[in-house]
Amino acid sequence: MKHAQQPDILPGTVGEGLAQRGISRREFIKLCTTLTAMLALPPSMASAMVEAISKARRQSVIWLSFQECTGCTESITRSHSPTLENLIFDLISLDYHHTLQAASAEAAEHAREQAMKDNNGKYLLVVDGSIPMGNPGFSTIAGISNHDMLVETAKGAAAIVAVGTCAAYGGIPKADPNPTGAVSVGDIVKDKPIINVPGCPPIPVVITGVLAYFLTFGGIPELDAQGRPKSFYGETIHDRCYRRPFYDQGKFAQSFDDEAARQGWCLFELGCKGPVTYNACATTKWNDGTSFPIQSGHGCIGCSEPNFWDAGPLYKALSMPVSATASMLGAAAAAGAAAGVAITWHNRSTKSAAKAAHEKVTVEELKREENEPS
Amino acid sequence: MSHLDLLTVARGDVLNWALLLFIAGVVLRLFEIFGLGRKNDLARPRAASPGSGSRSIATRSFPPEGMLKRDPVTYIGGYVFHLGLLVTIFFFAPHIEFFRSMTSLVWPGLPTALIDASVVAAMVALGVLLAHRLNNPVKRMLSGAGDYLAWAATLLPLLTGYLAYHHLLLEYTLMLALHLFSIALLLVLLPFTKLFHAFSLFISRWYNGDIAGKKGVAA
Numbered sequence: 001m002k003h004a005q006q007p008d009i010l011p012g013t014v015g016e017g018l019a020q021r022g023i024s025r026r027e028f029i030k031l032c033t034t035l036t037a038m039l040a041l042p043p044s045m046a047s048a049m050v051e052a053i054s055k056a057r058r059q060s061v062i063w064l065s066f067q068e069c070t071g072c073t074e075s076i077t078r079s080h081s082p083t084l085e086n087l088i089f090d091l092i093s094l095d096y097h098h099t100l101q102a103a104s105a106e107a108a109e110h111a112r113e114q115a116m117k118d119n120n121g122k123y124l125l126v127v128d129g130s131i132p133m134g135n136p137g138f139s140t141i142a143g144i145s146n147h148d149m150l151v152e153t154a155k156g157a158a159a160i161v162a163v164g165t166c167a168a169y170g171g172i173p174k175a176d177p178n179p180t181g182a183v184s185v186g187d188i189v190k191d192k193p194i195i196n197v198p199g200c201p202p203i204p205v206v207i208t209g210v211l212a213y214f215l216t217f218g219g220i221p222e223l224d225a226q227g228r229p230k231s232f233y234g235e236t237i238h239d240r241c242y243r244r245p246f247y248d249q250g251k252f253a254q255s256f257d258d259e260a261a262r263q264g265w266c267l268f269e270l271g272c273k274g275p276v277t278y279n280a281c282a283t284t285k286w287n288d289g290t291s292f293p294i295q296s297g298h299g300c301i302g303c304s305e306p307n308f309w310d311a312g313p314l315y316k317a318l319s320m321p322v323s324a325t326a327s328m329l330g331a332a333a334a335a336g337a338a339a340g341v342a343i344t345w346h347n348r349s350t351k352s353a354a355k356a357a358h359e360k361v362t363v364e365e366l367k368r369e370e371n372e373p374s
Numbered sequence: 375m376s377h378l379d380l381l382t383v384a385r386g387d388v389l390n391w392a393l394l395l396f397i398a399g400v401v402l403r404l405f406e407i408f409g410l411g412r413k414n415d416l417a418r419p420r421a422a423s424p425g426s427g428s429r430s431i432a433t434r435s436f437p438p439e440g441m442l443k444r445d446p447v448t449y450i451g452g453y454v455f456h457l458g459l460l461v462t463i464f465f466f467a468p469h470i471e472f473f474r475s476m477t478s479l480v481w482p483g484l485p486t487a488l489i490d491a492s493v494v495a496a497m498v499a500l501g502v503l504l505a506h507r508l509n510n511p512v513k514r515m516l517s518g519a520g521d522y523l524a525w526a527a528t529l530l531p532l533l534t535g536y537l538a539y540h541h542l543l544l545e546y547t548l549m550l551a552l553h554l555f556s557i558a559l560l561l562v563l564l565p566f567t568k569l570f571h572a573f574s575l576f577i578s579r580w581y582n583g584d585i586a587g588k589k590g591v592a593a
Contacts, residue, residue, distance in 0.1 A: 163518020189454040225545070226376065236546060250467050250483040266435075269471055276378060276547040305547075306376040310387060318550075319468035321393070322386035329397050329476065336398035347410060 013052035014091055014215075027052070035212045038284065040231035041220065049216045053091065060115050060123040061217050062153060063097040066146040067139050067173045067182055068129030071201040072164040073099045079204030080288040091215055095123070098120055098141070109142045117158050124190075124214060125157035127185050130166040130173045134181030150188055159193045159220055160185060163207055165303055166229070168196035175309035186227065193220045196227035198279075200303035205284050206232045226306060228278065237300045238274035240282035243267065257297055270298030271315035279304040379548035383555035392558035399565025400573055407574065417589065423587025431576050451503040458496030460534065462489055486539070493536050500529050520567055527563050530556035578583020 018028055030171035032049040036042075041049075047325070065073070077100075095115035096108070103111055115123060127150065132138035142153075154160060162185040164173040172180035186194050197210055210229055213221045222230040238244060246266040253261035253270060261267065268275075274282075277300050282290040294300055299315075302308040306314065312322035437449050463469055467483035474480045496579050505526055507513045536542075538549035561571060 054487035140426050140552065173530055191519075238542075247467075248487050250484045252467060268468065276381065305378045307379055307382070310379050311382045316475070317468065317471040318385075319471045321472070322382060322538070323388045324390045324476070326478075328390065329504060332394040333401045335394075336401030337405060339398065340402040340409065343402065343406050344409025347406070 008057075013054065014056050014058055015056060016093040018054070024250060025050075035216075038231070039213055039229075040234075041372075045053075045216075049212075052216045053212075056215055058091065058093040059211075059255060060119040060267060061092045061094050061126055062115055062123055062212070063100075063128070064141075064149060065093065066127065066129030066131050066167070067151070068164065069168050070099060072128040072167075072207075075099070075201035075204050076163075076207050077204075078287065079208045087168060089254055092124075093213060097134075102177035105142075110256040111227075111342070112153070116153060120156040123156065124157050125153055125160045126163055126211075127160060128163045130170045130184060132173070132180035133183055135180070138180045147188065150185065154192055155191045157192055159195065159214060160189060161195045161197055161207075161210060162186065162202050162215075162227075163197045164202055164217045165198040165200045165306075166307070168198040169260045169306035171200065172309055175308070194227060195220050196221065196287040198228060198233075198304040198306075199224075199249055202231075202304070203284055203286060205235055206280060214305065224278070226278075228304070232280040232284075233278040233304065235278065235295065236275055237277045237279055237282050240280075241266075241274055241294055242282070243294060261297055267294060267297075269317050270299050270314065271317055272310070273302035273305075273308070273314075275307075275318055277302040277305055377545060377551065380553040381547055381554070384551045388558050389554060392561040396561035396564060399548075400570075403565050403570055407577065417575075417588075420590030421522040421541075421587070423584070423590075426587025427580035427582075427584035430586070432577045434579055434583075435546070440519070447502060447506045451499045451506065454495050454501065455499035458492040458499065459528070459532070461492040462496060462535075465489065465492075475477065490539070492534075493532055497529065497532050497536065500525065500532070523563070524567050524569050525569075527556075527560045531560055 027093070029046065032053065033043075033046040035045040036049055093115075096112040098108070101111065118126055119132060129139075129146075131146045131150055133147065136147065141149055162168040163343060166182070167185050170178075170182050170184045170187075171318060173180055174184075186196070195210055197207055199206070206229075208256065209232065211214045213229070215374070218250055221231060224229075224230050224233055228232070238247070241247075243264055243266045246264060247268055251260065251265045253265045254263070261270075266272070272294065274294065282294070285292045285295070301314050302311060316322070381499050388445075442449050461484070464473075465484040467488045470481060472510055475558070490583065507517055507521075531553060534553035537544070538546055538553050541549075544552070560569070564572065
């Protein structure tokens with residue numbers, strides 16, 4: 001049975017919401033402790049998080065979806081700690097989200113405008129999907145181009161979370177030849193703090209963890225050079241992979257699901273991009289900590305890195321050339337041979353010419369020189 | 375340009391051009407060397423010397439009597455460096471994958487701890503050999519800019535590979551890209567500098583042994 005036990009419950013705060021829903025303080029502390037651990041914060045921050053979030057007003061969040069596949073939303077609906085339900089009802093006020101909101105048409109757009117007006121300068125803007133710059137008509141919402149909606153909504157935002165590789169770096173729409181002229185949120189918005197949460201899709205707990213951080217501290221976590229929170233993207237998949245010891249032993253699976261792969265041997269030779277991919281898959285895992293792609297037998301494709309679609313074939317080992325082929329090298333050898341023949345011909349011609357130009361000196365000529373008075 | 379983009383360029387166009395120049399350069403130099411030819415030796419051999427060239431290849435791979443004691447740094451340093459380099463190039467699993475992609479040949483790799491030791495040994499040997507080269511008056515006099523360039527071009531792939539593997543100095547992806555750039559530099563320089571001894575070594579050793587044998591000098 002759940003009991004509301006929060007002291008000092010203030011009206012209109014998250015704490016009040018929790019009390020109304022019968023969430024016990026113990027349960028809330030457990031949630032904050034989990035988030036603290038995920039964010040790599042000191043354990044003492046858990047109690048600070050409890051206090052901060054309890055007293056905070058539910059954060060207004062506007063979620064814009066542009067050129068995307070809804071995979072990021074699919075991902076967040078599978079978050080387990082906090083669950084999406086926890087997140088929406090306890091921590092945030094998701095005022096606008098195409099897929100999850102009940103309202104449609106003008107009512108939906110009105111919800112966005114109202115949230116922007118009521119929380120000007122305070123709301124959190126979440127974006128998934130890239131923005132087409134080739135033609136505004138490539139992707140519109142209520143007749144508004146993605147670019148215009150982003151610029152308009154970003155103006156009053158306290159911060160922006162670019163969820164998914166499309167929003168963070170352009171993703172698959174930006175992949176060569178980029179037919180829509182897709183760009184990332186960061187390519188357009190320059191005057192707001194942006195947290196990139198890349199992944200195709202991102203790990204659910206990473207999305208919710210970042211939102212929880214913002215609610216607790218009112219700011220953005222420490223980011224790496226790619227704008228990603230270091231607490232989740234600080235290490236490579238490879239360095240945290242349970243198959244890593246086999247890499248060090250030189251033991252590699254040769255094909256998908258062979259005996260070696262089942263024994264946990266490394267998937268590097270099958271094209272795993274774990275060594276150059278910064279993400280938390282190997283530690284937080286997916287589906288309530290059940291597994292992650294490498295554990296299910298497929299190499300990492302590097303989905304949280306910028307332009308990973310164009311970073312060479314997915315199934316070529318990282319140490320293999322992207323496009324060099326044996327026939328290319330054969331052609332180079334032929335060209336070298338042709339040049340070698342040309343140089344040999346030149347050298348021999350020079351030698352022959354020197355031989356032909358050589359004038360023999362006779363003994364008489366030398367004697368004549370000796371006898372001539374100097 | 376992100377670090378991954380840089381790595382993709384390094385694994386792509388840069389490596390392609392380096393490989394093309396390397397292969398074309400090596401074939402060109404071999405044609406050039408063999409194309410020069412030698413005059414027919416009209417003198418009757420002083421002694422029958424079948425296999426003298428091949429024997430020289432083997433015997434000259436070991437120091438002549440007393441030389442190891444006279445110049446241990448050059449010999450031991452040379453062995454350690456070359457063996458370390460060969461083990462690193464040909465027995466590190468990711469490197470074998472590279473060769474497999476180009477030749478379809480595959481062979482077993484060694485654990486990374488052994489490769490790590492080989493790299494360190496090769497780099498230390500390179501450092502010692504450079505110090506010896508600078509401190510030994512004869513070696514210093516014989517050395518030119520090309521020798522120091524060859525030394526640096528050989529060290530860089532070892533160093534960047536080591537730093538990348540251990541996540542030192544720079545972020546891994548960036549260091550891996552630098553590793554590939556340094557390999558591209560080495561590949562381009564190899565056919566046109568003294569580094570070409572990787573290919574010409576046994577040719578010249580065979581020729582010297584063969585001609586010496588004909589002159590009556592045992593290999």
